[in-house]
Amino acid sequence: MTATLVSASRLGVRYGGARALRDVDFAIARGEIVTVVGPNGSGKTTLLRVLVGATAPSEGRVRRAPGLRIGYVPQRLAIDRTMPITVDRFLALSGERDPKARAAALTRVGVGGRGDAQMTDLSGGQFQRALLARALLRRPDLLALDEPTQGLDQPGEAAFYKLLASVRAETGCAVLMVSHDLHVVMSASDRVICLNGHVCCEGAPMAVAAAPEYRRLFGLGTDGALALYRHVHDHAHDAAAHDAAALREPAP
Numbered sequence: 001m002t003a004t005l006v007s008a009s010r011l012g013v014r015y016g017g018a019r020a021l022r023d024v025d026f027a028i029a030r031g032e033i034v035t036v037v038g039p040n041g042s043g044k045t046t047l048l049r050v051l052v053g054a055t056a057p058s059e060g061r062v063r064r065a066p067g068l069r070i071g072y073v074p075q076r077l078a079i080d081r082t083m084p085i086t087v088d089r090f091l092a093l094s095g096e097r098d099p100k101a102r103a104a105a106l107t108r109v110g111v112g113g114r115g116d117a118q119m120t121d122l123s124g125g126q127f128q129r130a131l132l133a134r135a136l137l138r139r140p141d142l143l144a145l146d147e148p149t150q151g152l153d154q155p156g157e158a159a160f161y162k163l164l165a166s167v168r169a170e171t172g173c174a175v176l177m178v179s180h181d182l183h184v185v186m187s188a189s190d191r192v193i194c195l196n197g198h199v200c201c202e203g204a205p206m207a208v209a210a211a212p213e214y215r216r217l218f219g220l221g222t223d224g225a226l227a228l229y230r231h232v233h234d235h236a237h238d239a240a241a242h243d244a245a246a247l248r249e250p251a252p
Contacts, residue, residue, distance in 0.1 A: 002029040005065050005142050005174050006051050012059030013046050020046045022198050024060070030141065033168060033175040035185045038195035044178040045075060045146055047195060051176065052144050068142060071135030073128070075146035075178070081120050087130050088115035094137040105133040109163060124151025128160070136167065143167070146178045161188040 004027050011024040021043045028034050028051075036044050049055035050062060052070050079085065091102040099115075106112050109129040114122070122130060128148060135143060143164070149157040165188065168175055179185050185192060186205045194200045194208070201208060209215075 002031065003065060004029050004063075005068055006062065006176075008051065008057075008060060008062045010060035011047075011050065011057050011062065013043070013050060013055065014058040020197065021050075021057075022059075024195075024199055026051065026193070026199075028142070028174050028176055030174055031168065031172050032190050033164070033177070033188065034191045034193065035177045035179050035189040036193045036195055037179060037185060038200075042196045044195055048144055048146050048176065048178055052142075065141070069138055069140045071138045071140030071143045071173075073131045073135050073143075073145040073148050075150065077127075077131065079119050085119050086115065087111075087117050087119055087122070090119050090130065091115075091134050091137060094134045096137040102133075102137065105137050106130070108136065109133045110159070125153075125156050128152065132163075139171075140173050142174045142176060144176045147180065148177060149179070164188070 007027040009025055011021060011026065012019065013021040024047065026047070036047060038044050046055060050057050052072050053062075053064070054072070087106065088099065088102055091105060096102055096105075103112070103115055106114055106129075109132050111122075111126050111129045111133070114126065114130070119127065119130065128151060132145075132148065135145075145164075148164075149160050152160060164175055164177075167173065177185075177189075186209055189205050191203065192205050192208045193202045
């Protein structure tokens, strides 16, 4: 049986009077690639931060495997241009003291030879790869990434997801991503979770993509064209119907 790395039960998060998440059940096992999708403000980043321990839940419980090592790639990282820092020095903040290991990590993610460059001089794609290199230096059991392909063009996105798949294959780590790219998500994930304050639907990519509820949720027409995303609660959370489509959908 594959070991569960992180699980959450009846998870809820409030910011003041606003509820960001409610009644979220979640689990990820070693070696899985799980992607969370949903509209802006749906709680995707909040869920990721709670699962990695960066944000405390208001309700429910999170369990992490003993000694769990997490590599976290945030959606944004602001670096003050008045305080220069080289890429190599940034990687050293991971705790890795060996400069050869840091250089190898940069090569691994496709930005070899950039260790002496200033972080602020990197392109958007190079910056994201440097963040990934720093996360990998932690030798994570769980790699958590929040919109990791932001700022990348389509070929860059495809290369990035291919890299994640190879990292998973080589290390056996689990990968948990927040993404907005539905087409790539379907080919890059073992499991997809649709979130809008709560888990609206969840399942294997092929099952989710074929489910009428999912297609309606993401504005997908019968021809597969992607329309403007709108999350409208005009669908019933009917477990039986979802079971028929090999899709689990919990009650609201």
